[in-house]
Amino acid sequence: MSANVSQEFGGFPTVSIPKVISAQGEQIINDFIYILSTEEDLNPKTLKEYASDLKQFIGWFESSEQDNQEEDIAFRLEDVAPPTLTRYREVMQKTMELKPATINRRLITLKRFFEWATTEGRIRRDPSKSVKLVPAEKTSPRQMTEKEEAALVAAAEHSGTLRDQTIIILMLHTGLRTMEVCDLAPEHINIGKRSGQVIVRSGKLNKQREVPLNSTCRAVLEKYLPTLPPGTKYLFPSEKTGGRLSERALRHLIQKYMKLARLEELSAHDLRHRFGYVMAVNTPLHRLAQIMGHDSLDTTMIYVKATQADLQSEVEKIAWQ
Numbered sequence: 279m280s281a282n283v284s285q286e287f288g289g290f291p292t293v294s295i296p297k298v299i300s301a302q303g304e305q306i307i308n309d310f311i312y313i314l315s316t317e318e319d320l321n322p323k324t325l326k327e328y329a330s331d332l333k334q335f336i337g338w339f340e341s342s343e344q345d346n347q348e349e350d351i352a353f354r355l356e357d358v359a360p361p362t363l364t365r366y367r368e369v370m371q372k373t374m375e376l377k378p379a380t381i382n383r384r385l386i387t388l389k390r391f392f393e394w395a396t397t398e399g400r401i402r403r404d405p406s407k408s409v410k411l412v413p414a415e416k417t418s419p420r421q422m423t424e425k426e427e428a429a430l431v432a433a434a435e436h437s438g439t440l441r442d443q444t445i446i447i448l449m450l451h452t453g454l455r456t457m458e459v460c461d462l463a464p465e466h467i468n469i470g471k472r473s474g475q476v477i478v479r480s481g482k483l484n485k486q487r488e489v490p491l492n493s494t495c496r497a498v499l500e501k502y503l504p505t506l507p508p509g510t511k512y513l514f515p516s517e518k519t520g521g522r523l524s525e526r527a528l529r530h531l532i533q534k535y536m537k538l539a540r541l542e543e544l545s546a547h548d549l550r551h552r553f554g555y556v557m558a559v560n561t562p563l564h565r566l567a568q569i570m571g572h573d574s575l576d577t578t579m580i581y582v583k584a585t586q587a588d589l590q591s592e593v594e595k596i597a598w599q
Contacts, residue, residue: 298333303336306353307332307333310395311325311328313394327387328390331383331387331388332387335388339358339362355401358392358405363385363405364409367412370384378414379414382414385411386411389409391406392406420551421551422544422551422555426539431443431447434446437538441517442535443498444502444514445514446535446549447495448476448499449532450553451491452495452553452569454478454550455571456528458478460524460528462512464512466478466513469496469499473490473491474491474496474499475490478571490569529545533545533546551581554570557581
């Protein structure tokens with residue numbers, strides 16, 4: 279489609295739609311784009327995407343309706359009902375074989391379009407309100423390798439403070455979120471002779487959980503804790519203010535060592551993913567979910583699915599060819 283935001287309508291851009299849909303279809307799209315361009319600060323590319331999504335739907339609607347009629351069918355807003363949209367969703371899934379992200383983008387465009395039409399009084403009821411989006415594909419996050427982990431730790435040990443080293447080791451060996459790390463207080467750390475726990479009191483939905491500390495974590499914490507001044511409120515206070523280290527500052531801190539280790543394509547959250555991948559190899563799903571503070575096992579499954587790919591290389595070792 280050549281949906282160029284080029285024509286002028288009252289001093290504002292409209293969209294030129296090719297003659298493959300009815301004139302009524304063209305006009306309703308241009309009316310909608312005109313309102314978007316006057317009332318919202320959207321760039322031409324976004325307007326073009328809206329127009330393209332609507333043209334796809336109207337073109338499908340008119341061609342599918344025409345299959346059962348002798349005369350040409352022109353698009354009318356009042357002819358669209360919830361079953362029409364669910365049928366279109368099914369066609370996008372099964373016939374067009376579009377990705378969930380593309381389908382959902384088009385459905386969101388239609389929802390916005392029909393909401394506008396209802397508000398404008400062009401139709402009495404919004405047919406898109408009850409139409410659900412399709413479940414998005416859950417893709418496994420990028421895996422930090424053992425070599426990359428070693429490079430990150432080495433960068434922190436070579437160029438960082440004991441505080442920064444402790445943060446990185448703790449995140450790699452507990453899978454804590456950045457917010458959870460920033461909220462930690464010294465009293466949240468319990469270290470025994472052969473075990474230890476960190477009490478996570480913030481977490482998502484303000485839930486509390488205990489995360490075990492392995493010997494690597496215990497060793498670095500036993501070295502770090504005595505360096506904190508008496509009465510320190512936060513386990514990892516800001517070096518500038520002495521107060522809570524912000525999540526933004528923590529991400530910037532991690533990124534600094536990522537750059538030193540030449541791992542600029544990774545982020546602070548990849549430390550949590552690294553923990554999840556390593557643990558998923560031998561840890562039962564429900565236990566890993568408990569440690570990582572996941573509300574749903576589906577979230578934890580992204581790490582299990584990723585490790586399934588590793589199994590392919592293992593079975594290939596016994597192949598005869």
